Amino acid sequence: MSSPGIDGDPKPPCLPRNGLVKLPGQPNGLGAASITKGTPAAKNRPCQPPPPPTLPPPSLATPLSRVALAGGPCPPASGPASGPVPGPPVERPPLATDEKILNGLFWYFSACEKCILAQVCKAWRRVLYQPKFWAGLTPVLHAKELYNVLPGGEKEFVNLQGFAARGFEGFCLVGVSDLDICEFIDNYALSKKGVKAMSLKRSTITDAGLEVMLEQMQGVVRLELSGCNDFTEAGLWSSLSARITSLSVSDCINVADDAIAAISQLLPNLAELSLQAYHVTDTALAYFTARQGHSTHTLRLLSCWEITNHGVVNVVHSLPNLTSLSLSGCSKVTDDGVELVAENLRKLRSLDLSWCPRITDMALEYVACDLHRLEELVLDRCTHPYTPGRCVRITDTGLSYLSTMSSLRSLYLRWCCQVQDFGLKHLLAMRSLRLLSLAGCPLLTTTGLSGLVQLQELEELELTNCPGATPELFKYFSQHLPRCLVIE
Numbered sequence: 001m002s003s004p005g006i007d008g009d010p011k012p013p014c015l016p017r018n019g020l021v022k023l024p025g026q027p028n029g030l031g032a033a034s035i036t037k038g039t040p041a042a043k044n045r046p047c048q049p050p051p052p053p054t055l056p057p058p059s060l061a062t063p064l065s066r067v068a069l070a071g072g073p074c075p076p077a078s079g080p081a082s083g084p085v086p087g088p089p090v091e092r093p094p095l096a097t098d099e100k101i102l103n104g105l106f107w108y109f110s111a112c113e114k115c116i117l118a119q120v121c122k123a124w125r126r127v128l129y130q131p132k133f134w135a136g137l138t139p140v141l142h143a144k145e146l147y148n149v150l151p152g153g154e155k156e157f158v159n160l161q162g163f164a165a166r167g168f169e170g171f172c173l174v175g176v177s178d179l180d181i182c183e184f185i186d187n188y189a190l191s192k193k194g195v196k197a198m199s200l201k202r203s204t205i206t207d208a209g210l211e212v213m214l215e216q217m218q219g220v221v222r223l224e225l226s227g228c229n230d231f232t233e234a235g236l237w238s239s240l241s242a243r244i245t246s247l248s249v250s251d252c253i254n255v256a257d258d259a260i261a262a263i264s265q266l267l268p269n270l271a272e273l274s275l276q277a278y279h280v281t282d283t284a285l286a287y288f289t290a291r292q293g294h295s296t297h298t299l300r301l302l303s304c305w306e307i308t309n310h311g312v313v314n315v316v317h318s319l320p321n322l323t324s325l326s327l328s329g330c331s332k333v334t335d336d337g338v339e340l341v342a343e344n345l346r347k348l349r350s351l352d353l354s355w356c357p358r359i360t361d362m363a364l365e366y367v368a369c370d371l372h373r374l375e376e377l378v379l380d381r382c383t384h385p386y387t388p389g390r391c392v393r394i395t396d397t398g399l400s401y402l403s404t405m406s407s408l409r410s411l412y413l414r415w416c417c418q419v420q421d422f423g424l425k426h427l428l429a430m431r432s433l434r435l436l437s438l439a440g441c442p443l444l445t446t447t448g449l450s451g452l453v454q455l456q457e458l459e460e461l462e463l464t465n466c467p468g469a470t471p472e473l474f475k476y477f478s479q480h481l482p483r484c485l486v487i488e
Contacts (some may be wrong), residue, residue: 131166164194195219201227202227210236221243223248228252231254233256236259268291298323299324309340365398367402403430434457438462444468
């Protein structure tokens with residue numbers, strides 16, 4: 001019999017039932033009938049000496065005597081066997097369907113491979129559909145994948161029972177409308193309480209759809225809206241709930257200062273905010289309340305072009321407990337803004353200053369002097385506004401300041417085009433570094449890069465688009481940095 005797969009198609013079985021062939025019993029040499037006393041065959045048989053007694057096979061329980069080992073006759077057994085009588089062999093399931101083995105084996109496969117393996121047979125699917133194999137993963141469903149077309153041309157919502165069995169706590173819906181979201185809520189058994197995170201991308205959700213979704217899905221505490229241009233700031237005022245602790249809004253054209261006001265007033269327990277909005281100004285960053293000053297630990301302001309150093313002042317006074325801050329793409333922030341961050345946000349562990357063209361070596365001095373807990377620093381493409389594509393403001397001098405930071409574990413210097421071998425020597429003293437990215441640094445030579453073998457604790461090194469990164473250098477790294485992942 002074949003085992004059906006996920007979608008009902010017949011699938012070949014994993015293996016035969018036990019992989020063995022039952023062998024016939026051993027013949028006894030007497031044929032079908034036995035000879036008993038008094039039969040003619042027994043009377044006419046010549047006298048023969050009785051056969052020697054059959055000795056039990058040697059074992060650890062009954063060792064042979066020295067006489068037997070020398071070839072002499074074994075003494076007769078003086079009593080019943082001392083060891084226990086072995087019982088019938090215990091049947092074990094075949095290895096291919098042994099759940100104990102499969103539970104350990106399936107950890108070695110990726111999520112995509114697990115989806116394929118779950119279609120092999122029912123036994124594998126039963127093991128693979130345990131929630132532990134899917135923890136931390138988010139299914140991505142496009143609008144066209146939510147419906148099956150029936151022979152009559154009508155559409156039927158897909159069966160989401162397989163997702164419920166695996167216990168997914170978050171979903172990403174792409175290109176959906178208000179109606180699609182309502183259908184999802186009605187057809188997914190865990191939508192009301194079991195879903196903790198929802199992400200909507202490039203969708204036409206309106207204010208009404210957003211309100212219905214957050215009202216019906218009472219378990220949602222993490223919300224992401226990306227590329228959704230049909231909802232307005234009024235929709236945020238009417239739908240946001242105090243239970244939300246993480247919010248991400250990006251590429252939504254109707255988001256401006258009033259949206260930040262809604263977020264600050266309606267989300268007192270907000271712990272993480274990620275915002276990419278081209279029309280948000282410095283004024284909006286003063287809306288955060290004192291309660292959010294205690295709860296919010298992560299703030300990402302991505303490509304907020306209108307934010308200046310005045311906005312940074314509002315951030316450091318409103319959110320003094322930040323541990324992670326990103327000003328990536330905030331092109332009007334200067335060294336003075338970084339100085340404000342360094343002096344007031346002493347708990348920072350992660351700072352992203354990528355794509356900030358007004359940042360210079362002076363900003364790195366402020367960072368090194370005051371942010372003693374910093375573990376991650378991103379300086380990618382700090383590009384000079386008058387020299388597109390070239391970073392002329394982060395130099396070897398700035399790296400000399402960073403070399404004093406004993407807690408820094410991750411340093412990103414992608415496309416910092418003025419970093420040279422001399423600056424790289426300063427980094428060799430940073431024994432705490434675990435990740436270093438030098439992608440696109442054209443002035444680094446093979447000789448300078450080879451010195452990185454002194455960082456024996458390095459776990460990841462990115463050297464893409466580096467002219468000095470030769471095949472010989474990668475071979476040298478494989479020999480002297482065997483525990484480091486080198487990205488070519």
